[in-house]
Amino acid sequence: MKKVLIWVLSVSLLMSFFLFSYEAGAKEQIVLRITDWQAGVDNILNSYKEFIRIFEEKHPGVKIKYTQYSYTTYGEFLKPAIAAGTAPDMFAVYPGAELAKLVPSGALVPLSDIMDDQWKNWLGKAYYFNGARVNGKLWVAPQDAQTECIWIYKDMLEACGMKVPPVGQPVTVDDLIKLVEPAKQHGWDVILAGFKDYYSSCDAYYNMVHQLQKSDTPDMIMKAFNGEVSWQQDIFRLPMEAFKKMHKAHVWREDAINMDYQVQAWGKWLNREGIDIWCNCDWFAGSCPYEYNNPDNPDIGTFMYPLVNKNATPAYNWGFGTDLGIYSRGKHQDLCKEFIRFTNSPEGAKIFIKNYVNPAASGAVDISTIPKTDNPIFNECIKLFSSVKGRRSEYFYTQADQQDALFAGIIDVMLGQRTIDEVLAHLDEVCGYKGKK
């Protein structure tokens, strides 16, 4: 009897030791936690370090803990945390469909309700960012701005016999396909993409549709997602054909269907296994190795998304990457509000720029007037965002189910599992289009 009791006791002691050693002890100080998914982007890390330093000086007794996750592990962390009621005080949410899935849970404070007018002015056009708005309210505050396009190794492109096109004059899809043979000689892929995530397919698709629209507005993708226009028309069909053509021509490796973008495709591009990578600007300016991104040897250049055909208008994807929200069940929401307001202020914008991050608060500072920095990629990003010679293309939409269907459709078309007509008809069904075709 004794032996059993001793056993049971020691086992339970062992258990409780390890269990309770992970409970957070009550602290005297106030500790705010911030998390985002920009792991690997030192520029953002440094910007926030400075924000935190200034904020902590202003508020003694408050400590801020900032953690960066990678995009893939962030979801695994955030969802259970929100479900368990232990989410951080401020957390970033990926704009668009992810935000739309999160808002109904009531985990975020509707920022547009608590923002003052000066704050809204600072944000400028970022205040109307589609990806941060659900049901007419702004739920997260954009932090950094970005222009999404393709980036290339200039030397590799020229080795394949193509000159780097000037900004505003992109090549067509067919030109990219012509690159496949010369690239193969060198053992390179033309484009490195990872189709497990939306970036490599949906973002380019949206760009192509916007190329084919009559003008900047109305946003045809938005109309289609809302079921106001039919998917079964050329403006939506031609981009799908472009994808199919490129996949068949091996513009990207067949493995790309099963690769994720941020780790595998990006890693392979850093290894110079391919000429192009589609990419955002902000985190690229921060995470590109110095050997390729220094003033003496700017070997990297920008490349717009390819034109669907010669009649299309060049378009740029623009948006806001990191967007911070306030946890509605957090205990120190006033402090959080002050912190985020600070990041959107002119002073905050200056700190961002100093760390080579394009600030979202376009109303707080005119970025076209900032002097050239010694980070060539950052300079390109600023140039693109402030003086785009083409059409602006939105690429964050909040209709989750519809986006899922589009994403699945593009992949199935590439793999030949469904015809384009089937996919477009299915999209009509999912988006609830009830009119004539």
Place this chain on the structure above:
Amino acid sequence: MKSKTLSYGIRKQRDFGFYIFSRIVIVITIVVILFPILYIFSVSLRTKDTLYKSKFYLIPEAITYQNYVDAFNYAKAHLDVSFFEMFRNSIICTGVSITIAIILSAFASFGFSNFRFRGKELIYTLIIATFAVPVQASLIPLFFINRDLGILNTYLAVILPYIGFTIPIATLILRSFFEQIPVEIKEAARVDGVSNFQMFLKIILPLSKPAIATCGILLFLETWNEFLFALIFLQNPKIQTFPVALAKIAGGKYLVPLGIYTASIMITVIPILIIFLIFQKWFISGVTLGAIKG
């Protein structure tokens, strides 16, 4: 020597064909079985220059342990958890769940083997049928149960399911073993007037050491390599077991260089390999015994 007497000889001339055939088959099988792990091992020993060389040779041209060191540092730097912590977590989760599962199953098996009562076989069948239920079916509800109990993201969140899912096998094995204990011993004990509990503790348990060892091995295999529950319930990197951490290293944040990738795999393979080499008889007999009783 056993195999010699049991196996069926090659005395006759026409068995020569079978001899050749069997040798070829087995050689191919062994090569297919061993080659992947040996390949990964040899790649993990390659130096940086020879790492990406296309030739698929097994004996590396130049050996270095650098990849293993890199893997350790990588884990500590990027994952917030070192390999040691990983293994410690696995040991805790497996150790605690096996211990408790065996204890509880021993109680239950004693109950089945020692008493007669109504509904005995029904309950027993129920317990054994649990073995067939796919563990994933209870994943979602368990997630919310854990969340509401506040134990999500702690060791308990994983230990409790492990116990639940290993009790059926343990009960199966232990019960058949208990029932094999000669009745005379039990009767002699009864005559001496021992209580049930004393009989359990002083007589049945000491005699059941081999069965408990078998249970231990089988349950160890089931829980040590478990991935899904650990993936979902253990979010805090500091308490993750090694399968989850390994998947994060090799399939995670950054494109991991080949050297670190293979070295991490080998780091998780080598300990279990050593344990297997030492205890191989136990593993194999455990598996067969467990199966035969089923």
Place this chain on the structure above:
Amino acid sequence: MNRFQKFHQSVVVPYLWLMPALIFLLVIVFLPVAVSLILSFYRFTGYELNIFNKFVGIYNFKFLFHQRYFWISLRNTFYFVGSMTFIQTTISLFLAIIIFFGNFKYSSLIRMLIFFPGVLAPVSVSLAWRKILEQDGLINQILHTSYPWLSNVNLAIWCVIFVNIWQWVGYNLVIFYAGLEGINKELLEAADIDGANWTQKIFKIVIPFLRPTIFLNALLNLIGSFRAFDIVYVLTGGGPAHNSEVFTTLMYYYSFAPNGPSKMGVGAALAFVMFLAIIAFGIVRIKLLKEQKV
């Protein structure tokens, strides 16, 4: 003994012994499975505090059956479970017979080598094979091609099946071998004297003798393969565009995957479908088993 003592002895005490194990099983297995069915009638993403907010009846089931991915995963699960049950059992039976009758000098060493992948974590195994099967991996280097094995829509699931068989064939082999050790040698020698050739000996004597073991292995494979998650998830992640999903991974995709639709109600519905499927399989199998025994 009076009535009360009798009751005490024959009901209370036994159940006391069973109680701890039963409680665990109830809470970890039975309760969640029941709740899973209830959960499948609600729509929730897992972000909410109150998951029973939106009752949607059988909408989740309708949604599920309307999804192409569901039918793809049904086909894949069928292939996977079927291959494990039939192909793996056959291969291991074949190997067991060869080793047993082949008069190998190091037969126990051979068996140990073939068994050894079974003790490795499926995560480690799939990471190793992923490296070998990828577009610039070992297999393609040997064959001098650049074929994306794991990204081929039709081949991906068979790659997974191959790796799974690679890992577990030793497990079945060991059990078959133990079964073979009890074979009646005299019968075999008598058949030999009668001039029977190999096919006759194997099919008329050995296999009928092994029938219960064959069923046992097939059953173990069936149950084990339904549970397989790690190997599919790590090797292909569900395959090129969900073409190598099986039920377990699809359920993970719908409920927990960070880039998935977060429709946990659908995940619960799928879990329940899985549960029904294995019950159906189980009933079929037990019926077959009963017929055989009689």
